[in-house]
Amino acid sequence: MRVSRLISLVLLLQSGGSRTAAELAAQLEVSERTIYRDILALSAAGVPVYAEQGRAGGYRLLDGYRTRLNGLSRAEAEALFLSGLPGPARDMGLGEALAAAELKVTAALPGPLRAAAAQGRQRFHLDAPGWFRDPQPPPFLAELARAVWEDRVAELTYAGRGGEVHRTAEPLGLVLKHGVWYVVARPADTGNAGTVPGGGTGHGARTGPVEPRTYRVDRIRAVTVTDVRFARDDAFDLPSFWQRRAAEFERAMLRDTVTVRLSPAGLRALRYAVEAVAYREAVDGAGPPGADGWVTVALPVESVPVAYTQLLALGPEVEAVAPAELRALLAAAAERTAALYRR
Known part of the structure; x- marks a missing residue:
């Protein structure tokens, strides 16, 4: 475990700049005392790491020092090649750069680990586009x-x-x-x-x-x-911005609210019928189950017609309480369905 941490420490310092013991400890999730011991161990092993004093000081490597990637475990090597995402990289015009980078990393790996790339691609594949979509990347x-x-x-x-x-x-x-x-x-x-x-x-x-x-x-x-x-x-x-913006977009689409009663089975199936944010808000605000086990929830929806389409999938496991328009739509659908089976 310590050997892996020492390699990570060297690679962090190799990425450039000066880093304080507190910064290194936070990145490696260890104490500052552990960092001090690891720095001494690296110096004893001949790694040219030295300390800079002063307010902007910290630990850094001697300029020009580089270490080979010979400390990777097999699992780390396989994960490294799986993270390449060749499809999206190719779409962005980076296919050749990615292939060249993988070739250089492979050349730096010990012999037993060089099969990691081929074995990873034989076992895992990312198909990013949804079904029935044009797989061609956008023109620009x-x-x-x-x-x-x-x-x-x-x-x-x-x-x-x-x-x-x-x-x-x-x-x-x-x-x-x-x-x-x-x-x-x-x-x-x-x-x-x-x-x-x-x-x-x-x-x-x-x-x-x-x-x-x-x-x-x-x-x-x-x-x-x-x-x-x-x-x-x-x-x-970027990841934080996208997560926040996506959540805001999903919530902004839900401009209406309906009240429904759900059986235990209906409550379990609701997550597959509506948007994730609508499901979370409905479940979080649900009251205690009644004597029959059913719960009443306020469900955020885009509109009554959309709610009608979504809730049809739950069949007899849901009852619309309000508004009256939604209740009438689901009741009419139930009557038409029952008529089909009374023939």
Whole structure:
């Protein structure tokens, strides 16, 4: 266990910069005292790690020092190759880069572990698109990926609900959700231009936070990646933003509420009939079961017609209480169904 931790410690220091004992302890989930002991062990083993004093000090490796990837376990090597996601990487125009990186990592691995990549792909495959979807990537995905990697402003033509619109945007990240690609971008800060390292013009730091927007890549009709670079906000976290925005979108769609009674079987099946956020809110707010075991819940829904379609799947395990319109729709459906079996 300690050997694995020492290798992780070296790789953290090798990634560059100076790190305090507190930072290293937090990343490795150990105490600072353990970090001090591990640093001494690395120094005794000949690893050129030294301490910098002062407010901005910490531990770092001698410039130019590199270690080979010879401390991976078999499980770690297999997980490394499984994380490559060759399909999405190929869609973004990174297929060759990914293959080259895997080849270099494989060459650095000890002989017994070099079969990890082939064995992993023989056993696991990620099929990201949903059923009955076009597996071809959107036309401008590679251009957007380049803008994201290089922090370049892009001119977008987007097919919105009211027709085509043009946006000057700073692409912050790409998200693949159920086979659909989205680009998260904020409006370009055209009034805050400056210089960028290496020459040329760019967008400087913003004077205030700007909420990014989300665009479906398959609705983008044209992309021009400019030579203008923008300053990325280091505090922006793409997974956190996407999780929050997705939850907000799901909840915003649920603009109405209906009241229903559910049998124990109906309550178990409800999670498969409605949106996850609607199910969670209904269950969290449910009262205690009655004498018959049924519970009454307030269920967030998009509309009464949508609720009717969803609740039909529960059959006799659900009873609509309100509104009267939903109750009438389900009652009429039940009568028509019963009539079919009375013939």
